[in-house]
Amino acid sequence: MTEPAKAFVSVARTTLLGTATAAFLAACGADTSQGELSMKIFEVAKDASKDLKPKGDGSPDKKGGQGAANPNVIVAKALKATPGPVALVVRLDTKAVLAMNPVGRNAGYVTWGSATGQGLTFRNGVLANTRGLGEDLMSSRIDRAVSAITSRGNASYRREHVYLDGVGESQSLIVNCTLRRTKTEKVALGAINADAAIMKESCRGDEVVFDNRYWVDGRGRILKSSQWVSQEIGNLAIQNLRL
Amino acid sequence: MNISRVVFPKLAALGLAATPAVADVGTQTTSYTIYGTPGLIAMPTAEVATDSELAFTYSQFGPNASGTLTFQITPRLSGSFRYAKIADFHPVVGDYFDRSFDVRYRVLNESKYFPAMSVGVRDFIGTGIYSSEYIVATKTIGDRLRLTGGLGWGRLGSYEPIGAIGGARPDWDFGKGGTLNLSQWFKGDFAPFAGVSYQVSDKLTVKAEYSSDAYEQEVAAGVMEHKTPFNFAVDYRVSPSIHVNAFYLAGDTIGANLVIRLNPRDPVARSGTEGAPLPVKPRPPRSNAQAWGTEWIADPTNETGIRKAVADALGKEGIKLQSLALGTTRAELKVDNRKFHSQAQAIGRTARVLTHAMPPSVEIFAITLVDNGIPLSKVTMRRSDIERLEHAPASDILNRVAIDEAKPRAVRRSEVVAVEEPFRWSLAPYLSLGYFDPDSPVRGDLGVKLSASYHVAPNFVISGALSKSLLGRADADDYTPSSNLPPVRTQAALYSAEANPGISNLTASWYGRPGKNLYSRVTLGYMESMFGGAAAEVLWKPVDSNLAVGAELAWVKQRDFDQLFGFQDYDVVTGHVSAYYDFNNGFSAQVDAGRYLAGDYGASLSVDRTFANGWKVGAYVTKTNVSAEDFGEGSFDKGIKISLPLEWALGTPTRNASSAVVRSLERDGGARLRTEGRLFDWVDSGHGDALTDRWGKFWR
Numbered sequence: 001m002t003e004p005a006k007a008f009v010s011v012a013r014t015t016l017l018g019t020a021t022a023a024f025l026a027a028c029g030a031d032t033s034q035g036e037l038s039m040k041i042f043e044v045a046k047d048a049s050k051d052l053k054p055k056g057d058g059s060p061d062k063k064g065g066q067g068a069a070n071p072n073v074i075v076a077k078a079l080k081a082t083p084g085p086v087a088l089v090v091r092l093d094t095k096a097v098l099a100m101n102p103v104g105r106n107a108g109y110v111t112w113g114s115a116t117g118q119g120l121t122f123r124n125g126v127l128a129n130t131r132g133l134g135e136d137l138m139s140s141r142i143d144r145a146v147s148a149i150t151s152r153g154n155a156s157y158r159r160e161h162v163y164l165d166g167v168g169e170s171q172s173l174i175v176n177c178t179l180r181r182t183k184t185e186k187v188a189l190g191a192i193n194a195d196a197a198i199m200k201e202s203c204r205g206d207e208v209v210f211d212n213r214y215w216v217d218g219r220g221r222i223l224k225s226s227q228w229v230s231q232e233i234g235n236l237a238i239q240n241l242r243l
Numbered sequence: 244m245n246i247s248r249v250v251f252p253k254l255a256a257l258g259l260a261a262t263p264a265v266a267d268v269g270t271q272t273t274s275y276t277i278y279g280t281p282g283l284i285a286m287p288t289a290e291v292a293t294d295s296e297l298a299f300t301y302s303q304f305g306p307n308a309s310g311t312l313t314f315q316i317t318p319r320l321s322g323s324f325r326y327a328k329i330a331d332f333h334p335v336v337g338d339y340f341d342r343s344f345d346v347r348y349r350v351l352n353e354s355k356y357f358p359a360m361s362v363g364v365r366d367f368i369g370t371g372i373y374s375s376e377y378i379v380a381t382k383t384i385g386d387r388l389r390l391t392g393g394l395g396w397g398r399l400g401s402y403e404p405i406g407a408i409g410g411a412r413p414d415w416d417f418g419k420g421g422t423l424n425l426s427q428w429f430k431g432d433f434a435p436f437a438g439v440s441y442q443v444s445d446k447l448t449v450k451a452e453y454s455s456d457a458y459e460q461e462v463a464a465g466v467m468e469h470k471t472p473f474n475f476a477v478d479y480r481v482s483p484s485i486h487v488n489a490f491y492l493a494g495d496t497i498g499a500n501l502v503i504r505l506n507p508r509d510p511v512a513r514s515g516t517e518g519a520p521l522p523v524k525p526r527p528p529r530s531n532a533q534a535w536g537t538e539w540i541a542d543p544t545n546e547t548g549i550r551k552a553v554a555d556a557l558g559k560e561g562i563k564l565q566s567l568a569l570g571t572t573r574a575e576l577k578v579d580n581r582k583f584h585s586q587a588q589a590i591g592r593t594a595r596v597l598t599h600a601m602p603p604s605v606e607i608f609a610i611t612l613v614d615n616g617i618p619l620s621k622v623t624m625r626r627s628d629i630e631r632l633e634h635a636p637a638s639d640i641l642n643r644v645a646i647d648e649a650k651p652r653a654v655r656r657s658e659v660v661a662v663e664e665p666f667r668w669s670l671a672p673y674l675s676l677g678y679f680d681p682d683s684p685v686r687g688d689l690g691v692k693l694s695a696s697y698h699v700a701p702n703f704v705i706s707g708a709l710s711k712s713l714l715g716r717a718d719a720d721d722y723t724p725s726s727n728l729p730p731v732r733t734q735a736a737l738y739s740a741e742a743n744p745g746i747s748n749l750t751a752s753w754y755g756r757p758g759k760n761l762y763s764r765v766t767l768g769y770m771e772s773m774f775g776g777a778a779a780e781v782l783w784k785p786v787d788s789n790l791a792v793g794a795e796l797a798w799v800k801q802r803d804f805d806q807l808f809g810f811q812d813y814d815v816v817t818g819h820v821s822a823y824y825d826f827n828n829g830f831s832a833q834v835d836a837g838r839y840l841a842g843d844y845g846a847s848l849s850v851d852r853t854f855a856n857g858w859k860v861g862a863y864v865t866k867t868n869v870s871a872e873d874f875g876e877g878s879f880d881k882g883i884k885i886s887l888p889l890e891w892a893l894g895t896p897t898r899n900a901s902s903a904v905v906r907s908l909e910r911d912g913g914a915r916l917r918t919e920g921r922l923f924d925w926v927d928s929g930h931g932d933a934l935t936d937r938w939g940k941f942w943r
Contacts, residue, residue: 104522109634111522119519121634128634131519131943134894138943139636162636164515166508167856168585170637170939232513 075190078241086190086241087112089120091133092226093234120236124150125214125222127229127236135232138162138170145201148179150220152197155179159203163230175205187215187223190241196223203228210235267294267318268352270359270381270389274440274448274478275502277302277490278365278373279311280323280345283438283452284474284490286399288391289361289381291349294318295852297505297860297885304490304498305467306330312883312905314860316852319349322862324883324905329372331464342877344368358382358390365398367424368881372460375399376429377436387442395455396433402457402472404432448478450490458493470494507858512894515943521556521595523633526603526626535603537571549600554661556596561896562589565613565701566658573607577618577654579701584857584890584898585937586612586929587637590622594629601626611649612929615754615920616702617762618649619929620786637941646931648786651756653702668695673710688739689714692747706919707749707769712739727873728911729813731773731840735909737804738772745806747772752920760785762922770918772806774799774840776814782922784823787931791823791923797916799840815842817916823923825932829853833923840914843867847913849884855936857888857900865913873912880913 078086078099089098100120103113109128111121119131126146130136141160148155161173182198196215203210210228212235217223224239272290276282279300281292292298292315300311309327316322323345330338347363358380366373379393394400397412412431438452454472461467476490486502527534539545546569553576554564561582568575574597580589590610597608609623628643673692690713696706738745750768757763762782769775776799784791796818803809819837826832831853836846845867851859864881871878886902927933 104524106523106525106630106633111519113519113522117518119522121522132516134513134515136515136943138939139634141636164939164943166506166510167854167858168514168937168939169855172636 075241079190082242085243088239088241089114090237090239091233091235092237120238124220125225126150127225127227127238130229130233133229133233135163135230137229138164145177145179149199149201149214149222150216152181152199152216152220153179154181161230173205173208175203175208175210177201177203185215187217189224189239192223192240192243194218194223268349268359270353270383272440273480273486273504274450275300275313275486275488275500277304277488277492277498277500278309278323278345279313279325279500279502280347280363280365281313281321283391283440283450284476284488285454285456285492286391286436286438286452286474287347287361287363287377287379287393288389288438288440289349289353289359289379289393290389291315291318291361292321292504293506295507295854295860297507299503299505300500302498302500304492305461305496307461307466314852314883316860320346322346325366325373327372329460329464330466339372341372343373353381353383364428367428371424373398374424374427375456379436389440390437391439391452392435392437394433395436396429396431397427399436399455400432400434401459402434402455402469404434404455407432446480448480450476450478454493467493468495507854507856507860507891510856510894511892514890514894514896514940516894517896517943520592520943521599523595523630524598525630526598531603537602537604539602539604540569540571545602549602550660553596553600556600557593558661560589560592560596562593563663564660565616565654567660569601569605571604573609574601574605575609575611577611577613579613580898582898583896583940584888585896585940585943586934587938588896588940588943590934591941591943594624598626598629613654613701614925614929615704616654616700617754617756617926618652618654619926620931620934621647621649622934623647633942637939640941641935641938646786646934648759651759651761653700653755656700659701663698665698666695667697668693670694687715688712702754703752705751708747709744710742710747711744727875728841728843728869729815731801731813731815731911732909732914733911734773734804738802738806741804742772742806745772746808747806748919750919754920757781762926764920764922766918766920769802769808770799770916773802774916775802775810776800778916778918780922782926784923784926784930789825789827789932791927793821793823793923795819795821795837795921797918799916815840819847819915821923823927825853827932835915839865839867839912840916841869841911843869843912845869845913847880847915851884856891857886858891859884859886861885865915867913869912875910877910880910 078088082101084101086099086101089100098114098118100112100114102110104111108123109121111119113119117132121128123142123146126142126149128142129139139162144157145159148157156178159175159177163171163173165171179199179201182200184195184197187194187196194217196217199214199216201212208231212225212227214225215223221243226235226237228235268291270290271293272281274281275298277285279298279302280287281290282288294315296315298313302309307329309325311323311325313321313323325343327341328338329341343366345363345365347361349359349361351360353359360380362378365375375395375397377393377395377399379391381389381391383389409430413426434455436453436455438450440448440450442448452474454474458467458469462469471494474490474492476488478486478488480486484504488500490498492498529535549569550567553567557564557578563579563581565577565579576593578589578593580586583589593610594608606626607623608626609621611621612619622644624644628640632640670691670693673690675688690711692708692710694708696704698704746769748769748771750766750770753765755763760783762784764780766778770778776797778795778797780793780795782791782793798814798816800814801811803811817838817840819835821833821835823833824831829852831851833849834846838844845865847863847865849861849863851861853859861884863884864879866879883905886900889897889899889901
């Protein structure tokens with residue numbers, strides 16, 4: 001086999017292993033290590049989700065940030081698991097936690113994967129589509145949202161989201177959004193430590209209203225965010241630990 | 244056997260997330276009567292159920308019981324099929340089991356000042372126990388209150404009639420049932436009825452009505468008294484899909500019903516919980532001339548390696564790579580999708596894998612869908628489009644692909660890449676429900692089934708199943724000879740009694756592509772529990788056509804009751820010419836004309852409402868040259884068919900479906916050979932309409 005072709009085959013193999021849910025062990029290459037990495041982060045996230053679960057009476061944990069419950073410990077573990085970008089994603093309705101890292105890049109889109117098979121695709125940090133969540137955001141047309149949010153100015157624009165309905169047909173949701181720059185806040189978590197402007201995005205459609213928030217630094221990077229997926233899934237809190 | 248693998252109660256137990264669709268015609272309800280129809284308690288209203296809602300109702304009042312299936316066929320039209328037990332109906336016969344059909348139609352939708360109006364006909368084709376017609380109006384006041392008033396004829400005109408049309412209601416000789424009582428409609432006495440419903444909370448609705456039904460037959464039979472025309476009920480919503488009603492009838496009888504509401508538009512489980520697909524891997528820039536070179540084609544080990552990598556990757560997705568041929572700019576694949584209900588999803592996942600495995604010079608992906616070793620259609624796309632449109636709406640890539648007729652040649656064993664173990668087997672429990680003679684209620688049969696298959700070639704399979712009933716099978720005492728025709732179907736009880744274990748089926752099936760747009764099947768062996776022999780079928784179905792035409796010819800012999808290898812004396816040549824048409828508006832029809840198992844000639848018509856997710860709800864009638872007397876009760880064969888894709892119920896991708904046929908009554912006339920692998924269904928699922936209907940999952 002000639003060298004380039006061998007490389008293609010090998011990449012195909014390793015990438016597939018890397019994104020599959022369980023088998024990370026064999027083979028070698030960058031993508032495979034990402035797979036192993038996801039698994040490690042998954043373990044970390046499992047600890048984290050224990051801590052994030054609301055208590056029975058809804059009151060905060062009295063012990064505060066002790067031992068495994070200390071978010072700093074979880075973050076440190078996650079950072080240690082990988083040298084590359086890593087994020088914790090929390091579904092706000094259920095407090096379910098996913099640890100994710102990039103598994104694919106195509107033009108301006110970056111797809112992040114979890115060890116348990118979920119996928120989120122972002123454009124410059126703005127959620128473009130989701131997979132494996134159930135009522136997924138199948139695709140979107142969000143060019144103006146992306147440029148407004150990352151340039152940190154006030155704006156209004158339309159977003160188009162595409163979902164699958166109960167019979168599996170594509171349905172488009174069009175919402176009108178206004179974006180407002182509010183205060184500036186320091187974001188310090190994991191390997192991230194920067195000042196960020198809090199951008200509040202309010203969107204309204206025929207039967208739906210949702211709010212998103214983005215912490216955007218001076219270079220237009222979204223450091224953390226809360227972004228709406230669909231009526232069923234609600235908002236995801238996306239916390240980058242290392243960009 | 245009438246209903247197989249019934250999973251409805253299980254589905255309901257999971258709790259449906261029923262999100263009401265946008266009201267098309269207004270004045271909708273979730274309230275069902277004791278007869279399992281949308282309405283009050285025993286009286287109808289002008290309300291409709293949500294479009295495409297399928298409701299199963301079991302009612303018990305006093306000693307009477309009934310089970311009803313109601314389907315909202317269109318936003319305005321709904322139909323019901325009912326199987327009822329009327330206790331001590333007849334001094335000699337005793338309990339009476341009755342099957343009846345209803346239809347109702349919304350004539351006028353509610354407006355600010357005018358009520359909604361509907362007309363309906365109850366029990367118009369059975370033996371006429373419930374025969375009645377009505378005109379009814381319903382007005383909504385505020386958010387919670389609805390008032391209903393109407394006029395009823397027949398049974399609904401039996402209490403305190405206020406007038407009559409055309410004198411006395413004409414007698415109707417229902418004979419063996421199954422004929423239309425058109426001459427009676429809206430004739431004779433008519434009486435007013437009225438009612439009110441009030442929604443107390445999301446979960447609780449109270450209902451009261453003034454009934455125009457005097458319950459003459461029940462009173463005469465002594466099973467109830469009619470003390471007052473007023474009926475009362477409460478409707479409690481246990482979950483979005485389950486309602487329970489308790490009611491008090493005629494000041495005398497209490498009863499209750501359970502309603503399970505399903506809607507093909509509201510999946511039990513949200514789909515899409517399967518793992519995310521592999522991201523598309525874009526190629527390096529054109530400027531990287533070395534990567535884009537074509538010299539790799541000169542070394543055949545490259546093709547072997549790529550083929551293996553693609554086969555492995557697709558195998559993990561549940562897709563079997565049948566063949567892969569490479570050119571410097573083109574990859575031609577045949578894939579057998581074993582997992583995804585959406586063939587488009589299988590193609591999308593295949594394309595994603597190819598972006599990782601193919602050298603950059605390969606620009607065209609031509610993916611042929613294969614089922615039973617037979618190519619069904621070829622989807623051709625540009626890799627550049629796959630790269631460019633990965634994150635765009637699925638309709639964008641649909642506009643860029645070509646769906647064409649696949650080369651009409653079966654997959655050869657020698658070309659298969661992902662070679663599988665040719666022998667497969669499984670052992671699984673089964674549950675079948677059915678009734679064996681006209682006077683016996685539904686019966687369940689629970690057992691285990693051992694199935695095995697051997698693939699001689701991709702398009703040639705030998706398969707069989709051995710069944711052992713554990714509980715509830717009929718015995719020979721249940722059989723009463725009652726047919727003037729050759730007993731081709733009415734001896735089910737004898738088979739059930741003697742065949743345990745029995746060979747349910749054992750056949751060799753060979754599928755082919757005799758030419759462009761043509762598909763073929765030859766089946767030899769024991770095709771079904773009661774018949775075995777030889778059958779051949781051919782189907783003409785262009786990949787993008789709404790019309791398909793097919794023909795089947797079979798010579799079959801009746802099997803011994805022990806369901807082993809022996810045959811009885813009766814044999815018959817049977818066969819049909821069939822036409823299939825998809826109206827592209829959610830409805831499809833099929834006509835089969837030919838000779839049936841009892842040697843009778845005739846035709847069947849079936850009309851289905853179909854949904855993109857694979858649900859089908861339909862009705863069929865078969866009329867042959869058998870007289871109503873010879874056919875027996877019901878006069879001719881008719882029934883309801885439901886097919887439910889398991890993906891809808893489970894949320895995880897699967898190509899399996901659960902099908903049920905509810906016959907009004909199975910007799911010997913108009914009976915068709917049952918054989919697996921009939922061409923239309925599986926060929927159609929790989930053709931243009933099925934692909935585009937489910938295209939939304941291409942990128943999932």
